[in-house]
Amino acid sequence: MEFPEELKYSKEHVWLRIEGNRAVVGITDFAQEELGTIAAVELPDEGDQVEQEDSMGSIEARKTVAELYAPVTGTVLAVNEEAVDTPSLLNDDPYDGGWLLELELEDRDELKALMSADDYADYVEDKDV
Template sequence: MDFPEELKYSKEHLWVRVEGDRAVIGVTDYAQVELGNVTSVELPEPGDELEQDDSFGSIEARKTVADLYAPLSGTVLEVNSELGTAPEFVNDDPYDGGWLVVIEMADAEELNLLMSAELYEDTVSVSED
């Protein structure tokens, strides 16, 4: 499993890549493995406001449907529209082609509440035991 060090991670298994005052958000490699084959993704619209820890969409796989919880507060700038016709990108390339949304962060201090790659890896390896 892959845990890129430059990313931050939420307890709800989403990753965050900071790009200035923007954050790209996606589903972790661990989460996509646990979900199985992703069949659809429901995402917010550009301009929608996200509040940290609130649901902002859902992801459906053959095994289950799971809510997506915002790792950060902010305004949605972009959504990955390719996931509408190719949700398998979440499985095939979770850290690049499978990204979900780009937001303008409302409060960069919220990044301090997220986990480092090392801590996230430790957290998910404990949950597998």
């Protein structure tokens, strides 16, 4: 499993790529592996507001339906329609083609609650998540 160094990670297995005052958001390699084959993705619409730690959609896989929790508070600037139309992108390319949302960050201090790649790797290794 890979966890790119330049990303931040939440305990809910969501990654963020910070680009100025924006964040690109997706699920981690660990999450897609645990879920299995992803069949459907439900995401908020452009312009919607998401709140840190609140549900912002769901992912349906063969085994389960998993809630997606917002890692930060922000406004949805873009939705990856290709991932919605072809959910298997999340399995095939979770860090590039399988991104989910682009958010405008409301409070950069919320980023302090996220983990580095090394911390996230330890988290998934040490916990029965």
